[in-house]
Amino acid sequence: MAITVITGPMGSGKTTLMTAVGVLAHELDGVRIFCNYRLTGIEHTFFRPTEFADLMEAEELNNCIVLLDEAYLLMDSRTSGARINRLFSAFTYQARKRGVDLLVVTHHTDHIDKRIRRAMSYRWRPRFNPTTHVITVYSKAEEVGHRSRFKIQADKFWPYFDTNEIPIISKQLKRVVF
DSSP: OOEEEEEOOTTSSHHHHHHHHHHHHHHHHOOEEEESSOBSSSOOEEOOHHHHHHHHHTTOSSSEEEEETTGGGTSBGGGTTSHHHHHHHHHHHHHHHHTEEEEEEESOGGGBOHHHHHHOOEEEEEEEETTTTEEEEEEEETTTOOEEEEEEEGGGTGGGBOTTOOSOOHHHHHHHHO
């Protein structure tokens, strides 16, 4: 089971890439999807930060894929002692034993907690071509340094999510952080 961090500037295709991986895992292997943003046209479990601990305790988050958009809001490097950071850090370290693939999106890896960065299996950097609607993904396996590249057809996955959705409402986040 892998922990993959997807980084890049706005418009590079980060959320589309993450959604594509979740959709394909579900369609090809029947993997359950948990995510902090809403998907359309595919079975998934949407969760808010306030609900994450309950999902962990109920052991719902086993043998699945977890998609976290705007992960720096949940795993902020500047508030590493906050309850929400500790919760996601603990989950990250349990991911392999739980059979979970974890994909997180952030603009820069420096924005997420150091403990999560240390546990990272892969770092993906997508580059979106607006003419062809193709996302070229530059992948690096963190432990061994192996680099590879692959492509996805972005417009195939656009119907599954709203790119303008804000995945975390600050009012909800305050209840979890403090």
